[in-house]
Amino acid sequence: MKIEDSFIVQASRDRVWAAIIDPERIAPCIPGCESIEISGPNCYRARVSFAVGPIKASFNLEVEVTEETPPSFVASTTRGEEGTRASVLTAHNELHLVTLEDGSTEVRYVSDVSIVGRLGRFGLGVMKKKAAALGVEFAEAFRARVEQDEAA
Amino acid sequence: MRPMEFHEPATLDAAAALLAADGEARCLAGGATLVAMMNARLVEPSALVSLRRIEELRGIDAEGDGFCIGAMTPHRVTAADGRLAGGHAVVREAAAVIANPSVRNMGTMGGSIAFADPAADYPPALVAIGAEIEIVARDGQRRIGAADFFTDWYETVLGPGELISAIHLPGAPAGAVGVYDKLARVEGDFATASAAVVLAMAGDACSHLSIAVGGCGPTPLRLAEAESALIGSGLDAEAVQRAGEMLAQASDPVDDVRASADYRRLVIPRLVARAISRAITGARAVL
Numbered sequence: 001m002k003i004e005d006s007f008i009v010q011a012s013r014d015r016v017w018a019a020i021i022d023p024e025r026i027a028p029c030i031p032g033c034e035s036i037e038i039s040g041p042n043c044y045r046a047r048v049s050f051a052v053g054p055i056k057a058s059f060n061l062e063v064e065v066t067e068e069t070p071p072s073f074v075a076s077t078t079r080g081e082e083g084t085r086a087s088v089l090t091a092h093n094e095l096h097l098v099t100l101e102d103g104s105t106e107v108r109y110v111s112d113v114s115i116v117g118r119l120g121r122f123g124l125g126v127m128k129k130k131a132a133a134l135g136v137e138f139a140e141a142f143r144a145r146v147e148q149d150e151a152a
Numbered sequence: 153m154r155p156m157e158f159h160e161p162a163t164l165d166a167a168a169a170l171l172a173a174d175g176e177a178r179c180l181a182g183g184a185t186l187v188a189m190m191n192a193r194l195v196e197p198s199a200l201v202s203l204r205r206i207e208e209l210r211g212i213d214a215e216g217d218g219f220c221i222g223a224m225t226p227h228r229v230t231a232a233d234g235r236l237a238g239g240h241a242v243v244r245e246a247a248a249v250i251a252n253p254s255v256r257n258m259g260t261m262g263g264s265i266a267f268a269d270p271a272a273d274y275p276p277a278l279v280a281i282g283a284e285i286e287i288v289a290r291d292g293q294r295r296i297g298a299a300d301f302f303t304d305w306y307e308t309v310l311g312p313g314e315l316i317s318a319i320h321l322p323g324a325p326a327g328a329v330g331v332y333d334k335l336a337r338v339e340g341d342f343a344t345a346s347a348a349v350v351l352a353m354a355g356d357a358c359s360h361l362s363i364a365v366g367g368c369g370p371t372p373l374r375l376a377e378a379e380s381a382l383i384g385s386g387l388d389a390e391a392v393q394r395a396g397e398m399l400a401q402a403s404d405p406v407d408d409v410r411a412s413a414d415y416r417r418l419v420i421p422r423l424v425a426r427a428i429s430r431a432i433t434g435a436r437a438v439l
Binding site (some may be wrong): 052053054055056086087119121122124125126128129130 | 178187192267268370
């Protein structure tokens with residue numbers, strides 16, 4: 001499933017970029033992210049939980065940055081599984097930062113996610129709605145964080 | 153797989169106490185959905201609290217001009233209760249088209265609405281009739297309107313330790329007719345889209361109307377503008393079509409194995425028109 005959206009942050013592109021590549025700052029903005037650590041050059045390890053109705057899932061994710069053009073573009077792959085390997089998740093993510101006329105920054109992201117295993121049996125239509133809602137939640141938290149740092 | 157406890161309390165109080173003691177415990181009603189999800193390892197409760205032995209949760213009782221339906225009443229019983237006539241027939245018709253006879257024997261109204269599948273049949277019917285959901289916890293009970301009970305995809309207001317004890321159907325206006333119309337790929341499937349309508353006529357004009365669309369968003373969709381545009385009118389085909397289009401516009405359907413979101417938006421006005429047309433025929437017969 002493809003998740004595609006964009007949001008605007010009232011900060012310069014350099015500031016937004018600095019926040020995007022800083023796991024300490026970005027992790028608290030990711031809904032359900034319990035921990036994040038640097039596991040190697042361009043590699044991060046994260047634990048993320050979410051729920052759809054009665055179904056709860058917790059994934060151990062490996063994120064690898066595959067391409068980076070500061071301060072405008074980053075591509076990454078995400079691979080992960082639930083502790084029991086009941087579901088396996090893979091994703092390719094791209095993120096673009098664009099400076100707008102008023103000096104603010106538009107963040108555009110697209111993520112192609114596939115889930116196989118037990119969660120794959122659950123309706124992907126609803127998963128997609130859920131993922132989009134989490135994307136909006138992230139955008140709000142991230143924007144608030146960067147704009148707050150900007151004001152400080 | 154971790155071990156799971158199984159309880160079969162005989163009273164509602166005992167069930168509420170068990171749920172209060174263990175936040176990961178789940179109520180087992182008919183099991184039509186929960187057991188299938190456990191088999192698929194989608195949910196793994198620490199304990200099951202079976203409601204099967206709690207007598208007060210079963211059966212349908214007249215209550216003023218309306219009815220009180222126990223949460224553990226199986227769909228088969230609801231579908232066969234001839235007292236659910238007039239406006240209340242919307243609930244009976246919804247019960248009659250849920251899945252197949254085996255599921256209608258096992259599945260219960262409380263279980264179905266607690267799971268809150270947006271494509272299930274009861275949610276739009278209960279929203280259209282203005283039902284109230286009675287919720288019990290260890291420290292008391294509360295009632296909430298069906299429209300506020302469903303909050304998101306597969307999510308309700310039910311908190312930890314709470315269970316549904318009954319569904320109250322209010323009285324319907326005199327001469328009202330309730331209709332539930334479901335579009336499904338095959339008989340017994342979840343709804344691709346559905347429409348629940350409760351309608352009354354005064355002469356040639358519509359005097360009461362509620363429309364709830366199912367399967368086309370996180371929760372049943374009811375739209376005051378669409379209804380008020382039709383109330384007082386003669387329900388001509390063009391006005392009904394426009395109201396259906398307003399509902400389609402306000403819907404938020406998914407793309408899934410049953411249909412695309414675009415297809416669902418396309419069929420909503422037709423389904424609403426079909427349900428209203430059948431309700432008008434019924435209302436004329438009543439007059």
